[in-house]
Amino acid sequence: MSPDFDVIIVGGGPAGLFCAWELSRSDLSVLILEKGDDINQRTNLTSGLGGAGAFSDGKLTLSPETGGHLKDYLGEEATCELIDYVDRLYLEFGAPSKIYGVGDEVEPLKRKAALSGLRLIPVPIRHLGTDRCRAILTKLKEDLGNNVSIAIETEARKVMVEEGTVKGVETGGGQRLSCRYLVLAPGREGASWLSQEARELGLSAENNPVDVGVRVEVPAPVMAPLTDVLYEAKLEYFSSSFDDRVRTFCMCPEGEVIVETTGGDDPVTTVNGQSYSTKKTPNTNFALLISSNFTKPFHEPIAYGKYLARLANMLSGGVLIQRLVDLKTGHRSTQERIERSIVQPTLPGATPGDLSFVLPYRHLTGILEMLDAMDKLAPGVTSRHTLLYGVEVKFYSYRLSLSSVLETEVGNLFAIGDGAGLTRGLVQASGSGVVVAREIMRRAK
Secondary structure, X not given: OOOOEEEEEEXXXXXXXXXXXXXXXXXXXXXXXXXXXXXXXXXXOOOOOOOHHHHOOOEEEOOOOOOEXXXXXXXXXXXXXXXXXXXXXXXXXXXXXXXXXXXXXXXHHHHHHHHOOOEEOOOOEEEOOHHHHHHHHHHHHHOOOOOEEEEEOOOEEEEEEEOOEEEEEEEOOOXXXXXXXXXXXXXXXXXXXXXXXXXXXXXXEEOOOEEEEEEXXXXXXXXXXXXXXXXXXXXXXXXXXXXXXXXXXXXXXXXXXXXXXXXXXXXXXXEEEEOOOOOOOOEEEEEEEEEEOOOOOOOOHHHHHHHHHHHHHHHHOOOEEEEHHHHHHOOOXXXXXXXXXXXXXXXXXXEEOOHHHXXXXXXXXXXXXXXXXXXXXXXXXXXXXXXXXXXXXXXXXXXXXXXXXXXXXXXXXXXXXXXXXXXXXXXXXXHHHHHHHHHHHHHHO
């Protein structure tokens, strides 16, 4: 009996959409299962067609060194070629031509960062903006061939396997759909589900660290010497107290702080940031994250991240906000103190409070040390008016054991994107979909 589809893709984020787009150039029948809403009807920031990428800041990081682990599987040369290919597709669908992070102005910033105890990692970046990112993914969806079907509000529940080979997937509604090839691309929203399925299937995996920290908001001119050249200043610091790695993440020049609900069937409220190609605010925000590596027998990094997020949710009803001076002097911020701050929050619904009740001492120490180092590079970062929001948590699934073509230990079962612990950004997530699509087309000849 013929299968229902040649290929089923679980998840319609950038990884799943680029996989489907590449496959649409063949005569294979393809189905995308997306548990959320269509891209233009979405209200959830992490679930729905387009994935978290549709509402992200829209940075295209054009380097094999950041944004994922594809280089570990493909090698540097092949990864660079893949990034160039994906970049050309984004340009075709509307990405801007301007590239940040290149030119003669970069080296002086690297030297200044080194003198401040920081490592600056300059990378070529295109900035789409949240508004343009959604439009590009919409165009990509509209360009899918007639051989690609999309099932909206259809959740994958169970992967079906027989004799070591994938046979299909069972949906939340109990429908059993058969296929020759199954591609798992559930995104960060589906990381917990994928981890559970991997354990039930007996797939080998390793824990990824969980990234926990705060989102910092400062006046845009404070960061302008960096963001005007780099757009996103990727800075790394090792704390003198604990030797923990602290890094900046998702810098949003003239952007806004937003609330994000994440975690799949067991959601928590966290904080994030975004910026637009046109709409500007007077502030710049960025995350400071600490990667926590755990020793055995601990194997629940996602649960740990959710635990910290829930503490913040419990104390605030959502997101906490605190002035830097209040955190340093051991005071809980109040609405009155926030209102008289020079930096006015772009997330007005955040609840004033005390982040020391949420984050471990070790994490807070590293964050404060990092801010002091950054102040030498960008004076004003440690102003008493600087705002801290918490918590920001980045959930990454177990990093599955995959072949060089991103196939699991089950035959014809592939895993791609952020949910597989494989990538951490738009370009490499999209590229991982292309890798699998090409391998499927090669096998199907």
